[in-house]
Amino acid sequence: MVEVLMAALLPIVLQLIFNRVLFSKYLPVFITLLIMLFAFDGQNQPFYLQATGLCSLMIGYWLGLNIYKKQARKMK
Numbered sequence: 001m002v003e004v005l006m007a008a009l010l011p012i013v014l015q016l017i018f019n020r021v022l023f024s025k026y027l028p029v030f031i032t033l034l035i036m037l038f039a040f041d042g043q044n045q046p047f048y049l050q051a052t053g054l055c056s057l058m059i060g061y062w063l064g065l066n067i068y069k070k071q072a073r074k075m076k
Contacts, residue, residue: 007045007052011036015060019067029061 011032018028036042036053045053 003045003049004052007049008056010040011053011056012060012063015057015064016067019064023068023071025065025068028064029057032057032060 014032014035015028018031022028036057042050042053
């Protein structure tokens with residue numbers, strides 16, 4: 001249960017933090033994906049955890065894209 005919760009929330013949080021700090025669209029996705037693969041041994045996790053993490057990564061990307069668009073409007 002803890003693993004599913006961690007797989008669901010951690011990519012979203014990482015995505016939002018990196019997006020807020022780096023002011024980029026694609027670099028936070030790449031960094032979060034690398035953290036998920038290497039730090040949490042993503043290749044050897046069960047399929048349901050990989051799918052949960054991937055869905056969470058896509059949700060985090062969407063939320064981060066909204067932040068990026070708001071920041072771009074403020075910069076004009």
